[in-house]
Amino acid sequence: MPIQHYIFLSLALFAIGIMGVLMRRNAIIVFMCIELMLNAVNLLMVAFSKMNGNSDAQIFVFFIMVVAAAEVAVGLAIIVMMYRKVHSVDINILNRLKH
Numbered sequence: 001m002p003i004q005h006y007i008f009l010s011l012a013l014f015a016i017g018i019m020g021v022l023m024r025r026n027a028i029i030v031f032m033c034i035e036l037m038l039n040a041v042n043l044l045m046v047a048f049s050k051m052n053g054n055s056d057a058q059i060f061v062f063f064i065m066v067v068a069a070a071e072v073a074v075g076l077a078i079i080v081m082m083y084r085k086v087h088s089v090d091i092n093i094l095n096r097l098k099h
Helices: 003-023 027-054 056-086 091-098
Strands: none
Touching: 003 027, 003 091, 056 091
């Protein structure tokens, strides 16, 4: 498969993630869109790694996925605590948590 297909798919996934972050106000959906953008970058790194025949980027992607798993755990814990405090996951309500 040509590299252009991987680039187009990665660009499409990243654009969907950007649009989701900018347009949605639900914290869980914004969080999923951030993860989608991270996976789009990982896909592109693996594609370029495969094209060049170098496996260093694939190892780097593995470590990115491990950090992303920890990020998901912390992020979901923050969202759950926010929901317990204000009974909503709307990111516009986060200004109330300052006080």
